[in-house]
Amino acid sequence: MELTFTPEEEAFRQEVRDFIAANLPAETRDHIKKGNPPTKEMTVSWQKTLHKKGWATPRWPAEWGGPGWSVTQMYIFQQENQIAGAPDPQGFNVGMIGPVLIRFASDEMKKEFLPKIASLDYWFCQGFSEPGAGSDLASLKTSAKWDEDGQQWIVNGQKTWTTYAQYADWIFLLVRTSNEGKKQEGISFLLVDMKSPGVEVHPIQTMDGGHEINSVFFTDVKVPAKNLIGEVNKGWTYAKFLLGNERLGAPRVGASQAKLEHLKEIAKTRIVRGKPLWDHPRFRDKFVEAQIELKALEMTVMRVLSSMQAGADTGKPDPATSVIKIKGAQMIQHLTELFVEMAGEQAAPWTDGELGDNARIGDDWVERAAPNYFNYRKSSIYGGSDQVQKGIISKAILGL
């Protein structure tokens, strides 16, 4: 067991840090540090920069363009990226559909898609949830029927909570291809071109005023046979593999570390009743407690990464990822809560831009405090809610 970093690893950290400093546009960095979500352009441009450098897909095998990093290097890279305020890699591409294709798709499909997934020439979104199938994902109804004449699939149905569908070139889709047997056994996994006739995207506005998510409607959408991943009716297996990866990526430890440092920085200059907030014992307690939780989360994430590297990859989701998912959500939710507390009554103005500059009454972080707090309530809901995770733990770990 060795938690400290070797000189080689420290050198690698410096290399990453230098690269980011030299290549990340200041505008992007500032935008993100203020608590804004990156624009599509920022994400694409940064992914392309990394792709050129060979760093766009850290966890992919070398054969498909991975840099061949150790788990430690991946961790360092991710942490530096997040601390620096660089956009996250587009997770649906790099962390979800990429690994699924690498593990389960035909060589032909890999060759067609993986390079463009890595470069973000194809932006993928995820078509899993449906209005009637949230936590109970396997009860999904969107159907794909085999059209014998056209040798293609015909897709009908509705997906929802589709993050950034408005940016997407492609969607990976769970569809029902059989109604026989257990509901998990009739599901297949398709890739669908968002420009296909019959695909419609409807925006959903979230309570923070943002537009991240959408409903996507499919009406007689034709999908070529070759866009099926793996075998018919085996899609549930691929989806579980994908969700395990998703939970692992969820906590964004580096980003939380950056947020916590930002909190401290502001507290040092924010004068409350005659002294900096930083010198108020109750604030200090809250800061330290958050730091401790974050350290524990960081260690748990590293443990899981380490055991993934050490052990044979079984393809099954690790139940410890449920721990990470729950604690990761709590962490980011709690941090956004602390920003609202720090803003106090100044957090009230709604700054959707409608009223122009009039809306801006405080620093950028003040403006983002309440919307971020509202927005991150999602993190204990999506990707398997807290309740779903506790169900997994009580079944898979405790045998209850």
Place this chain on the structure above:
Amino acid sequence: MELTFTPEEEAFRQEVRDFIAANLPAETRDHIKKGNPPTKEMTVSWQKTLHKKGWATPRWPAEWGGPGWSVTQMYIFQQENQIAGAPDPQGFNVGMIGPVLIRFASDEMKKEFLPKIASLDYWFCQGFSEPGAGSDLASLKTSAKWDEDGQQWIVNGQKTWTTYAQYADWIFLLVRTSNEGKKQEGISFLLVDMKSPGVEVHPIQTMDGGHEINSVFFTDVKVPAKNLIGEVNKGWTYAKFLLGNERLGAPRVGASQAKLEHLKEIAKTRIVRGKPLWDHPRFRDKFVEAQIELKALEMTVMRVLSSMQAGADTGKPDPATSVIKIKGAQMIQHLTELFVEMAGEQAAPWTDGELGDNARIGDDWVERAAPNYFNYRKSSIYGGSDQVQKGIISKAILGL
């Protein structure tokens, strides 16, 4: 709505305070203030003192010896009693079996039992729980069979968690008298003399080293027909009524107020790293937060008392009593936790007296800190656990 006290009520408070000051033995007061449970003698002697004064059964109707107090007076009396460190009224007598008899028993039975219940000439204990029937109380198996020849009940079975059975003259018992229909419909309510042949009390030692609870075994115990309360197979109704009253008495707000004041008093003189604990901001926070919770609890208890006085007594347990039960348990548990925190590493010695004075290394409160913390884990378990209360709320209030 009027939360302040009238001059008459303040005068009453003074009268109570004066009476307690003049009559409560200093030994009893000190014993309780140190965090010890009162001995049997202390409880009996104080109850007799109150009985002579006519104050032993505040909530009973005047007809049966109640003082005819308003809810406010009852509240003041209870609060002053607890703050002064007087023993609580023996709850099984005054708060449980008494009200059940008054509501449901025959006049003959009332006349026989109520005066001795009030004076504590009869010490009652409660025979509800069984090894197989804890939260699922209605599944109890202790049976009472009607002996046609002897015109009496024959009781067989085992009760457990019987508080102070070792002190008791009588036990009130839920017994199964029918196995037909719903399990709630075959239960009857009996009073049994603890000196009856076939009654055996076995002590249960709790993890704090105390002996409060017992198992009580019944082997062919003969119980006269007249000791049945109300009707055969209607015992569940009486039990629900009793449990509603129990929950209401549970929070012991005055006792918690006294504990909190004690905590402050100690903190003011306990020097930690150069200054009194009271001047450590984190301690102050903990103190204030406990005070706020206690104030909210006090108000909720008063609300429920007030609505009981105002409304017709429906005989049904009020679901708000579940709120009080849950919060009351949390309160006392949290306070005992604060005492352990204040004692720190000095809380370690086990002072069951076995090793004599050697065992005493700290102040009395230090010695009681850990045992009280251990002991009060019971309060979220007995009288309907937190989980049972949440079940009641979700059914009776939310209709889930």
Place this chain on the structure above:
Amino acid sequence: MNFELNDEQRMLSDSVSRFLSDRYDFEKRRKYMEMEGGFDPKIWQGYADLGIFALPFSEDEGGIGGTSVETMIVGEAMGFALANEPWAEAMAIAPSLLTAGSAEQRAAVAEGIISGETVPTWAHLEPGMIDRGEGVQCSASAEGVLNGTKTVVAFGAEATLIFVTAMGPEGLGLYMVKAGAKGMEARAYKTQDGKRAAELSFDGTPSEKLSGGVPAEDAIALAEARGVAAVLAESVGLMEKSIDLTVEYIKGREQFGRPIGSFQALQHIAAGAVVEKEQVRSMAMYASVMCDDADAQARDLAMSAAKVKMVDASRIVGQMSIQLHGGVGMTMEYAIGHYFKRLTLLEIAYGDRDFHMDRLCEAGGLAA
């Protein structure tokens, strides 16, 4: 001691609730929010016609001399309906601030409020005041000419009468400014909870000073106390309705072949929220009585205790409501998110948790 409402109070509760349930639902509210001032003037007039604005004013002032208990009753109903109008400014803040004024001032302003003609607000916070414990920079001359800036003034651009806290030659004072006064500019915006607010700047703005009553400090402290009591009352209604909405949702929403409301884990989460809501209800009663207490320190500490409890409970109730709604709870289309946002803003209104904890800690807690 008595926690029961009297007959008049019960009637008040019924009539306000009925009025609001006729006027308000989620779709109607959305329309009101988009109206020019962020609410429907007809509803404001309706409140006046119901007589609720007369409740907090004494008979001398033309009112009917209610207590803060009546304000609590109204506030709970307003929270339940998620009403948009600045009712608390009219019922809790204005009557408190007016105690600094003369009998004539009080009667004149009360008349306008009671009739529904006046929409009052309070310009107190300033950009440099992080919380309620900070000093005021806005200045007033001996003639009542105001200079300075105020921030997050509720309905600052829509109010017809603005009470302004400012430092005058003789110390802290309260000044009344009419809408459209010279040198006053409003930069208006919506707030996170769908209401309106504004930055107000005063550049040589004429005003009328409140004088002849209690010192301005006392009137301000009373307003802050009654503001907290109003927050408590409104939050009880918000929590009540949040739980109702959530229970209704989980009863209807099916997953895994049955309503999710039949899952015990969710039931117990909802039950935990009920426990917290009931504790806030108790503290709302406590606050509504204590905010009129003659002992200012006891009053302020009681308000702080009530506010801290409200914040802690509000988070539990609000967060569980979104959680149990799942994805739809995150969207603008469902009412629950709007309740959650309103609760969140009330958590930081009239002093946040830290401010009130500090006040209690400095005093060594509530009086035993």
Place this chain on the structure above:
Amino acid sequence: MNFELNDEQRMLSDSVSRFLSDRYDFEKRRKYMEMEGGFDPKIWQGYADLGIFALPFSEDEGGIGGTSVETMIVGEAMGFALANEPWAEAMAIAPSLLTAGSAEQRAAVAEGIISGETVPTWAHLEPGMIDRGEGVQCSASAEGVLNGTKTVVAFGAEATLIFVTAMGPEGLGLYMVKAGAKGMEARAYKTQDGKRAAELSFDGTPSEKLSGGVPAEDAIALAEARGVAAVLAESVGLMEKSIDLTVEYIKGREQFGRPIGSFQALQHIAAGAVVEKEQVRSMAMYASVMCDDADAQARDLAMSAAKVKMVDASRIVGQMSIQLHGGVGMTMEYAIGHYFKRLTLLEIAYGDRDFHMDRLCEAGGLAA
């Protein structure tokens, strides 16, 4: 960076666990507790024969030069078995304190510990020291003659070698006293968790000063750090077993016609405990590596963070274990109460939550 155990460490874990599962169960433990010294000397010798006491000592000292990771492995197994013996004093405390001694002193003491002959303990706390941040009053003369009183010394009456912290003429020092030394009196008692401790008083007691190594302050700080790491490790085993016992109980206990473990609300409570336990496991690893860190401040802050997390999680896991056991969990007859009591004492051992929070707050938190 690597969180995996190597082959030797895995073997160590297996052999200690096997040894303990052969020797310990609830009934056997009860017998050991009633033995004269509160534990079975044969088990102590067994530990020595297993070689675990050699782990923390360097090869120079006759040991095998393990790290605190090995101590963690042993500690977790000890916690899981609820072992009674002062293993942490032998494995974490004594080797740390000995760093103040000369090579000869270290070798001589190590030999006794490694062979199982010596049962060491540390007399550090005093009646006037409420927490770990206080000064020592016990005094030592230049010749090492001790006067003073120590409190809650683990197995103070049973240990054969007592390390004593005392103020000597040149400042804080560490002194070794043999059992039965002149002028030393022990008032022995059981502790809440079924172990033993004692008040020790020294009245002209002769001792041997540790000298020739690092300053006593540094050795003490190292012992405190490794003490915290040992607490973390043991608590992981205790929590693991507490959850096992609870799950086993609720699987078997029937109420309302089915095992209570089938109730979702209880399942989710247990799952929440697993989450906390896993976080402590992570922090135990962090602590076991950081407690050997050369940077004393970084080390101490890391220990404080680990201890705070342990306290918070321990309460959740311990309290839920009793709650889900219901009444039987309250009794002496069930193992779970004994696990709960041990966890509770570990929460306050080597500095309670407030002590460690203060240390972190004063430093402004962990280094970023």
